[in-house]
């Protein structure tokens with residue numbers, strides 16, 4: 132069967148990690164995949180997660196299946212965090228949440244759900260966007276188009292272009308929006324700009340599908356959910372894919388969620404019934420450990436505070452690496468203004484480095500970045516900063 136079939140290309144992000152692992156250069160640095168690392172270059176298990184896992188181990192009485200939609204307590208905890216405790220959507224039952232395997236799983240469940248009822252709709256993604264958006268929605272059978280977002284010249288948001296494109300989108304089409312910490316650019320909207328985007332959805336009737344994978348990595352868990360709150364308050368149909376991979380460091384536990392917010396509780400119950408059929412035919416029901424661990428933390432005021440503190444420490448370290456990189460590049464004599472790196476939010480920066488430079492850095496210096504020049508700032512440490520900055524300076528001399 133496979134004889135005449137060509138191999139598929141490696142994944143542009145996770146494939147890079149496979150390549151990185153095989154690289155024997157002792158100085159190698161992985162600035163590719165969006166995984167947090169501490170200043171020693173390790174991806175730690177949060178202290179608060181360790182505590183909650185202990186509680187779970189001693190209290191868990193069964194490994195029987197979870198419900199198709201996941202543990203209801205997980206759904207409630209997700210809603211409180213993602214929509215806000217005071218959201219009327221939580222209280223009025225017009226929001227339903229299912230536990231999906233990671234943010235990717237949540238997007239996939241949402242894509243399959245939408246394909247059932249909006250088969251003719253187009254899906255719009257930002258230009259650029261996380262490569263897997265195209266894969267997930269394309270595989271679900273959607274035609275994909277893009278709306279303007281990032282201006283490579285100004286290294287900033289092209290808001291005029293974005294609004295022009297959003298205002299031309301047809302009713303019923305689906306628009307994927309990164310609510311904070313835009314992946315790959317790190318360039319976010321301010322509050323006024325979000326208000327305008329919400330108005331556009333409201334008046335043109337397109338369906339917002341919010342990708343909320345980095346809550347807490349921008350300015351804080353409450354600050355980062357501004358766009359979600361505004362969309363939800365407007366009363367329109369909204370989908371939110373969220374994840375505990377990054378903010379709880381639960382990467383391999385696949386603890387994500389899809390929240391579907393409807394105008395009323397009756398519609399939400401209908402949505403839930405169809406979510407269950409989508410999940411049942413995809414993976415039947417979700418894995419338990421990560422979701423139950425996160426629920427313990429989110430439901431316990433003391434553990435919650437500890438989690439916020441550990442999350443703030445991750446956020447602050449990434450900010451320090453942003454400043455370190457800007458200074459380091461200047462010290463190495465790299466010309467140009469790189470201050471935009473400090474204005475960007477979250478784990479990523481669109482560095483402005485060309486694909487030739489990215490290739491050269493990988494081949495010559497074992498410094499791995501995603502094509503297009505996306506850097507994961509969390510891969511930088513005080514130990515490897517100088518090496519990375521000098522390597523970039525050399526790369527720019529060689530092929531820049």
Ligand code: LMR
Nearest residue numbers: 144163164165166261314
């Ligand atoms: C990333 O963009 O690097 C992360 O979201 C990990 C992934 O699944 O691609």
